[in-house]
Each structure stands twice: as structure tokens, then as C-alpha cells.
Amino acid sequence: MEFDLIAKYFTRTTPDAVLGVGDDCALLAPTPGMQLAVSSDMLLEGRHFSPQDSPAGIGHKSLAVNLSDLAAMGATPRWATLSIALPEVNDAWLTAFARGFFRMADLHGIELVGGDTTRGALTLSITVMGEVPPGQALRRDGAQAGDDIWVSGVLGSAAMALAYRQGRLFMEQIDAAKVLPALYLPMPRVELGIALRGIAHSAIDISDGLLGDLGHILERSQVGATLEFAALPTHPVVQGYLHEAVARDCILAGGDDYELCFTAPASQRDAVLAAAASVDTAVTRVGCITAESGLTVMDADGQPMSIEHTGYNHFAAES
Amino acid sequence: MEFDLIAKYFTRTTPDAVLGVGDDCALLAPTPGMQLAVSSDMLLEGRHFSPQDSPAGIGHKSLAVNLSDLAAMGATPRWATLSIALPEVNDAWLTAFARGFFRMADLHGIELVGGDTTRGALTLSITVMGEVPPGQALRRDGAQAGDDIWVSGVLGSAAMALAYRQGRLFMEQIDAAKVLPALYLPMPRVELGIALRGIAHSAIDISDGLLGDLGHILERSQVGATLEFAALPTHPVVQGYLHEAVARDCILAGGDDYELCFTAPASQRDAVLAAAASVDTAVTRVGCITAESGLTVMDADGQPMSIEHTGYNHFAAES
Numbered sequence: 001m002e003f004d005l006i007a008k009y010f011t012r013t014t015p016d017a018v019l020g021v022g023d024d025c026a027l028l029a030p031t032p033g034m035q036l037a038v039s040s041d042m043l044l045e046g047r048h049f050s051p052q053d054s055p056a057g058i059g060h061k062s063l064a065v066n067l068s069d070l071a072a073m074g075a076t077p078r079w080a081t082l083s084i085a086l087p088e089v090n091d092a093w094l095t096a097f098a099r100g101f102f103r104m105a106d107l108h109g110i111e112l113v114g115g116d117t118t119r120g121a122l123t124l125s126i127t128v129m130g131e132v133p134p135g136q137a138l139r140r141d142g143a144q145a146g147d148d149i150w151v152s153g154v155l156g157s158a159a160m161a162l163a164y165r166q167g168r169l170f171m172e173q174i175d176a177a178k179v180l181p182a183l184y185l186p187m188p189r190v191e192l193g194i195a196l197r198g199i200a201h202s203a204i205d206i207s208d209g210l211l212g213d214l215g216h217i218l219e220r221s222q223v224g225a226t227l228e229f230a231a232l233p234t235h236p237v238v239q240g241y242l243h244e245a246v247a248r249d250c251i252l253a254g255g256d257d258y259e260l261c262f263t264a265p266a267s268q269r270d271a272v273l274a275a276a277a278s279v280d281t282a283v284t285r286v287g288c289i290t291a292e293s294g295l296t297v298m299d300a301d302g303q304p305m306s307i308e309h310t311g312y313n314h315f316a317a318e319s
Numbered sequence: 320m321e322f323d324l325i326a327k328y329f330t331r332t333t334p335d336a337v338l339g340v341g342d343d344c345a346l347l348a349p350t351p352g353m354q355l356a357v358s359s360d361m362l363l364e365g366r367h368f369s370p371q372d373s374p375a376g377i378g379h380k381s382l383a384v385n386l387s388d389l390a391a392m393g394a395t396p397r398w399a400t401l402s403i404a405l406p407e408v409n410d411a412w413l414t415a416f417a418r419g420f421f422r423m424a425d426l427h428g429i430e431l432v433g434g435d436t437t438r439g440a441l442t443l444s445i446t447v448m449g450e451v452p453p454g455q456a457l458r459r460d461g462a463q464a465g466d467d468i469w470v471s472g473v474l475g476s477a478a479m480a481l482a483y484r485q486g487r488l489f490m491e492q493i494d495a496a497k498v499l500p501a502l503y504l505p506m507p508r509v510e511l512g513i514a515l516r517g518i519a520h521s522a523i524d525i526s527d528g529l530l531g532d533l534g535h536i537l538e539r540s541q542v543g544a545t546l547e548f549a550a551l552p553t554h555p556v557v558q559g560y561l562h563e564a565v566a567r568d569c570i571l572a573g574g575d576d577y578e579l580c581f582t583a584p585a586s587q588r589d590a591v592l593a594a595a596a597s598v599d600t601a602v603t604r605v606g607c608i609t610a611e612s613g614l615t616v617m618d619a620d621g622q623p624m625s626i627e628h629t630g631y632n633h634f635a636a637e638s
Contacts, residue, residue, distance in 0.1 A: 018354055022539065023459050024391035024524060025356035025449070030349040035337055037344035038432065040446060042402035044439040072343035083361035083444050113357065116444075120363040125402050125435075125444030127359060130344070140342050205343060220341065 007117075009098040010082065014111045017079065026113035028079055034131040037075035041066050045122035055093045057184045058124070059100025064186050065207065066128040067108055068258045071193035072205035074138040075130030077110035085120035108190050138196060138203035138262065143221035145291035147201050147263035150272060150283050152189050154233045155210055157182035159254020160247060169246050175237045182235075186258040191279035196262060199271045203262035209253035211307065214261050215295060224294045227287035229305060252297065252307065263289055326436075328417040329401065333430045336398065345432035347398055353450040356394035360385050364441035374412045376503045377443070378419025383505050384526065385447040386427055387577040390512035391524035393457040394449030396429035404439035427509050457515060457522035457581065462540035464610035466520050466582035469591060469602050471508050473552045474529055476501035478573020479566060488565050494556045501554075505577040510598035515581060518590045522581035528572035530626065533580050534614060543613045546606035548624060571616065571626065582608055 007021065014020030019027035030036055043065070045051060049058050063080065070077050082101070086094075105112060110128065161183035163169035164176045171179075189205070196203065202221060204213045210232070218225055232251055241247040264272050269285070276283040297305045326340065333339030338346035349355055362384070364370060368377050382399065389396050401420070405413075424431060429447065480502035482488035483495045490498075508524070515522065521540060523532045529551070537544055551570055560566040583591050588604070595602040616624045 018453075019456070019458065024388040024522075025358040025394060025456075027392070027451070027456055028355040028357060029453070030355055032351055036347040036349055036355070038347060038398070038400060038446075038448070039344040040400040040402045040434050040444070042404060042435045042437055042442070042444055044404055044437060044442075047437060047439060069343040073346070075344060079357070081357060081359040081446055083359045085361060085363055085442065115359050116361045118361055118363060118366060120366060120442070121440055123361070123363075123404070123439070123442055123444075125359070125361055125442075127357075127400055127446040129357070132346070134337075134348070137338070137344075137346055139338065203343075 009094045010112055010115065012102070012112070014113055016111045017113045020111070020113045026079070028113065031131055035134050035137065037070055037073045037130045037132050037137065038127065039066060039069035040125065040127040043124040053184065055096035056100035059097040060104050060185055062124045062126055063101050063104040064188050065258060066126045067104070067110065067188035067190055068205040068207065070128055070130040071188045071190045072138060072203050072260060073130070073132060074136060074193040074197045074203065075132040076194060077108045077128060077130045077190060079113045079129045080105065080110050081127045082112055082115040083125040084115065085118050085123040087119065087122060133197070136197040138193060138200050140202055140204055140217050141220040142202040143217050143223050143263040143289050144201055144265070145223055145289055146266065147289040148266055148269065148285050149214065149225060149227065149261065149263050149287040149289060150285055151206070151210065151233060151259055151261050152192055152281055152283050153259040154235045155206070155257050155259065156238055156247070156251035156254050157235045158186065158256035159250035160238060160241070162256070163246055163250060169241070169244060171241065175240065178237045179235055183256060186256065188258055189260045189281060192260055192276060192281045195275035195279050199268050199275055200262040200264045203260055206257040206259045206261050208255050210261060211253045211295060217261070217263065218293065218295060224290040224292045225287055226290055227297045229297050230300045231284065231286045233282065233284040328413045329431055329434065331421070331431070333432055335430045336432045339430070339432045345398070347432065350450055354453050354456065356389055356392045356449045356451050356456065357446065358385060358388035359444065359446040360388070362443045372503065374415035375419035378416040379423050379504055381443045381445055382420050382423040383507050384577060385445045386423070386429065386507035386509055387524040387526065389447055389449040390507045390509045391457060391522050391579060392449070392451060393455060393512040393516045393522065394451040395513060396427045396447065396449045396509060398432045398448045399424065399429050400446045401431055401434040402444040403434065404437050404442040406438065406441060452516070455516040457512060457519050459521055459523055459536050460539040461521040462536050462542050462582040462608050463520055463584070464542055464608055465585065466608040467585055467588065467604050468533065468544060468546065468580065468582050468606040468608060470525070470529065470552060470578055470580050470605055471511055471600055471602050472578040473554045474525070474576050474578065475557055475566070475570035475573050476554045477505065477575035478569035479557060479560070481575070482565050482569060488560070488563060490560065494559065497556045498554055502575060505575065507577055508579045508600060511579055511595060511600045514594035514598050518587050518594055519581040519583045522579055525576040525578045525580050527574050529580060530572050530614060536580070536582065537612065537614060543609040543611045544606055545609055546616045548616050549619045550603065550605045552601065552603040
């Protein structure tokens with residue numbers, strides 16, 4: 001009975017599916033001629049979110065981080081499955097979680113078509129499916145020497161908010177209030193990813209910090225990069241904390257930005273700006289791809305900065 | 320570094336994908352004109368398997384139970400994603416788990432194209448994707464009054480093995496050894512599901528016990544059913560324990576069979592038998608679908624049996 005109760009929170013009509021929740025499988029009709037982009041993420045309480053977090057926010061973010069992977073491919077969101085382990089059936093928690101989850105789903109036209117529920121420590125596992133025309137996906141392996149490096153939105157806000165929450169960074173409360181939404185309510189750059197089809201050479205979403213994620217592009221594309229620290233876009237509030245090493249780390253290597261980092265030929269600068277403007281998203285040119293391997297960050301004086309942290313490693317973090 | 324290490328265990332060439340593990344999303348090219356069948360399951364240590372279980376067996380079973388959902392739809396397995404939370408990077412465990420997982424994957428031609436790894440209590444979350452021609456999926460809602468009810472293989476072996484392991488049922492060791500494989504190494508009926516396309520009216524896989532799962536067909540199809548207890552196929556070993564109430568419960572309502580329960584018109588009996596023979600799978604006719612709602616099990620004397628347990632409820636189980 002309790003088990004049936006859970007289905008209630010997540011069963012809605014699914015006009016975009018042949019058959020939604022309630023059978024052994026969902027049945028979907030992919031758009032003829034499109035490729036399917038698929039990504040899975042698992043989020044654990046105590047690691048990816050805390051027991052104190054708002055359940056609506058957890059619903060929002062759990063789907064947002066998956067949509068961010070579709071955004072990084074330039075894929076149009078279509079369907080999702082949600083598997084959830086819960087210590088108990090908590091009506092208030094599930095209602096709020098589902099509200100946050102479906103608000104994000106509706107924003108991007110993605111339908112929940114299946115999943116699983118079981119009893120256990122709070123764990124969320126989501127698989128998203130999107131569609132992209134053949135040959136137009138934004139991959140990590142397409143960066144070319146001479147490409148501009150771009151990022152969307154601003155960097156470091158979520159990591160600053162987390163550092164503040166964890167007591168690693170002192171911030172004025174009024175300042176903290178301005179970066180906390182980046183941590184709890186990230187907005188995936190789905191429309192930007194789609195707009196960049198055919199323009200960008202490569203893309204990734206910044207989930208583990210700019211340096212680490214750009215590093216994945218460099219590795220897969222077998223190129224290097226130079227970044228201008230002063231060019232990196234940040235929230236105005238963040239500027240006031242740049243004297244703190246932790247703030248600089250947040251911008252370069254903080255997690256949870258969920259912005260896009262992408263590369264495009266210099267000849268496409270106007271096209272990039274027009275694509276970004278068409279979806280009301282700020283983009284900033286922050287460096288360039290080099291033929292030589294290695295990742296260098298130049299400070300305002302044109303000197304290479306020494307970099308300690310390059311990204312977040314889930315397993316190394318505690319060792 | 321440790322994190323990269325994990326990718327090593329699960330990264331293989333994926334000739335059946337446009338792009339496999341290593342980007343924000345996998346890229347897949349669905350077969351033109353086919354529908355996509357998608358299912359997700361989450362398995363937790365302590366609930367779905369025990370810390371003492373063989374990691375190769377866990378790898379086998381975790382994918383097998385997902386493939387069983389594709390089987391129940393009549394879908395041809397294509398792709399899977401695997402998200403895994405682990406308390407630590409244990410080389411021996413991961414090597415054995417991957418061996419069991421990929422052996423099952425290779426048996427059914429399914430490719431692992433993506434997933435996620437994180438640190439936490441051992442949790443496996445798998446999403447499988449398969450393909451089925453439009454209109455030929457075996458759904459739960461297609462049963463019609465007068466249909467025969469069929470099951471594949473034998474019922475109750477896995478539940479008997481679990482009851483033995485948990486000390487709820489005494490079995491001779493030599494007998495137990497014959498049913499234990501059903502619990503640890505279930506074989507999903509993928510080929511049978513495909514062979515039943517266009518023949519069966521409805522199907523489900525028996526994961527939570529025959530009565531509960533057949534109940535889902537009855538509910539979705541708005542029909543009833545009569546089963547003949549004496550007709551239910553069991554392992555020869557199980558026959559020796561039928562005087563035990565727990566053994567009868569295992570056959571009717573034990574979990575983990577991963578056999579198919581399906582319905583087909585009486586006019587298709589020969590077609591069902593031929594389809595099953597073509598994939599070397601035993602099937603047994605065990606009852607019929609009735610227009611009146613309700614599920615009745617008749618004993619050998621033609622009297623209705625009183626049924627206590629109708630299925631497994633993950634949340635009610637402990638209450």
C-alpha cells in the first residue's frame with residue numbers, strides 16, 4: 001500500500017511517451033533520424049545534498065544536474081527515469097520533492113516515464129534521454145588549436161555558497177544570500193546547448209570546476225589551453241572576495257556551476273554571441289585552445305598562476 | 320585517480336553506440352521505425368543482496384533483473400547505463416562484479432554506454448534500453464477474458480533458496496544446492512519475450528511473486544483469473560516440500576523468479592508452444608483469464624485455496 005502511494009507522487013500523464021509509468025518498461029517513439037543522448041547521475045544524501053536541504057530544492061537540482069549533461073551535448077530533453085531509495089514514505093517530503101522535480105521537468109519539456117522506489121538511505125538515480133541531429137552533438141573531443149574558449153553565466157557562485165555554508169569562507173549575510181541560489185537551484189543551459197549546435201567545436205558542463213572539466217576537453221581533444229583569470233565571469237558579489245584564496249579556487253575549480261564551457265573557432269565569434277543572445281544567456285570568452293598540451297591560467301599581469309586544485313574527485317576528496 | 324580507476328572496469332568498446340562512456344552523454348542511433356523500451360531498477364546492499372554475496376553474482380543479477388523487464392515487453396536489449404555507489408574502491412570486488420555484469424551483457428547483446436560512480440553505501444542503479452516494433456510490445460493491459468495464462472520455467476525456486484538461507488525453511492543441503500542458482504543467477508527470458516511478439520496478449524516478469532505480478536496484469540487489463548495450483552511448474556526438488564506452507568507461499572508469492580507470466584488466446588496454444596520451443600524454453604499453461612475480477616487459485620480437488628500473501632511490498636515488508 002505504501003509502495004503504491006509512492007507511485008502517486010510521480011505518475012503524471014506522459015503525452016510524449018507511447019506508454020509511461022506502470023508497465024515493465026516505458027515505451028518511447030524516438031524522432032526518426034535523430035540520435036539519442038543518454039546520461040545517468042546518482043545523488044546521495046550527505047554527499048551531494050544535506051538532510052537539511054529543502055526537498056523541493058533537491059527535486060530541482062537532481063534533475064537540473066542531469067539536464068546539464070544533455071545541455072553539454074546540445075541535446076533536446078525528452079524523457080527521464082527516476083529511481084529513489086527512501087528511509088520511509090514521508091508525504092510532505094515526497095510532495096515537495098516532486099514539485100521541485102516536475103517544475104524543472106516542465107521548464108525543459110522532459111517527461112518522467114519510469115523508475116523504481118525502494119527503502120534505504122536517501123539516494124536518487126536519474127537517467128535522462130534527449131535527442132540531437134546526427135553529427136551535431138557537442139562532444140568533448142572536438143576542440144581544435146586556435147579555438148576560443150567560452151563559458152556561460154558566472155563561475156564560482158555555488159562553490160562560494162558551499163564554502164560559506166561549511167564555514168570555510170566568511171561572507172556578509174547579504175552577499176551570501178546572492179550566491180546561495182546558485183548552489184541550491186542551478187539552471188541547466190539547455191537552450192544554449194541547442195543554440196550552439198553547428199557552431200561550437202566542443203562542449204562540457206562545468207560540474208566539477210572549470211579547470212577539471214576543461215581538462216576533460218583537452219584530454220579528449222589532445223590539445224592544451226590558456227585561460228585569462230581576469231576574464232572569468234563571476235557574480236558581482238564574488239569580486240569583493242577575490243583577495244581570498246578560497247574564492248579564487250571556487251572560480252577556477254569549485255564544483256556545481258552547471259554552466260557550459262565550450263570552444264568555437266574565432267571565425268564564429270559573432271555566431272556564438274548571436275546564439276547566446278537568442279536564448280538570453282550571457283557568454284564570455286575566457287581563453288584559447290593551444291596545440292601544445294597543458295593548461296595555463298594567466299593572471300592580470302600576464303603571468304602564469306600556480307594552480308593547486310584542478311577539480312573535484314569523489315574518491316580522493318577524503319583521502 | 321581512484322575515480323579514473325573505476326572507469327577502467329566499465330569502459331569497453333561499444334560498437335553498437337555512436338559514442339560510449341567518456342562524454343557528458345552517450346550517443347545512440349535508435350533503429351529507424353522501432354520503439355524504445357526503457358526500464359530502471361535500483362538495488363541496495365542489505366535489501367536486494369547481502370554483503371556475503373559473490374560480487375560476480377551481484378553483477379550478473381543486477382543486470383539480469385533489468386533485462387527481465389525488457390523480456391517482459393518483448394524488447395530486444397540494446398544499451399544500459401550503470402550508476403554505482405561504493406564505500407571504497409576495491410579492486411577485487413570491482414573486477415569480479417564487472418565480470419558478472421559483462422557476461423550477462425554479452426549473453427544478451429546489451430552495451431554499457433554510460434553511468435556514474437560515487438562514494439557511498441553499496442548501491443546499484445541500472446537503466447536498460449531495448450527496441451520493439453510499434454504495436455508489438457507485450458504490455459500488462461492487453462489480457463482478455465478467455466486467454467490462457469502461461470508461465471515460463473519453474474516458480475518458487477529462488478524464494479525457497481532464500482527461505483533456506485534465512486532459516487525459515489529446512490531443506491536437505493543437496494536439495495538446497497539445486498535451487499540456490501535460481502536466487503543468485505537468474506536467467507532473464509529475453510529470447511522468449513521476443514518470440515512471443517504478436518502471439519501473447521499481455522506479459523509481465525515475475526519479480527515479486529506470481530500472484531502479485533499476475534495481479535498487475537489483471538488490474539491493468541480489468542479482468543480476473545483462475546489458476547490451478549497443481550499446474551504450476553516447479554523444480555523437482557520443490558515437490559518434496561509441498562507439505563510446508565512456506566514452500567506453497569514461495570511458489571505462489573515468492574519473489575525473484577524472473578520468469579515470464581503471459582496470456583494468449585486459446586487459439587494460439589500451438590503458436591505459444593512453437594515460440595517457446597524455438598528458444599528452448601519450457602512454458603506451462605496454468606490457468607485462464609476471466610471476465611469477472613478477482614484472482615482464484617484452485618487446489619488439486621478443485622477447491623479455492625485461501626491465500627495469505629499476494630506479493631512483496633518493499634515498504635510494507637517491515638511494518
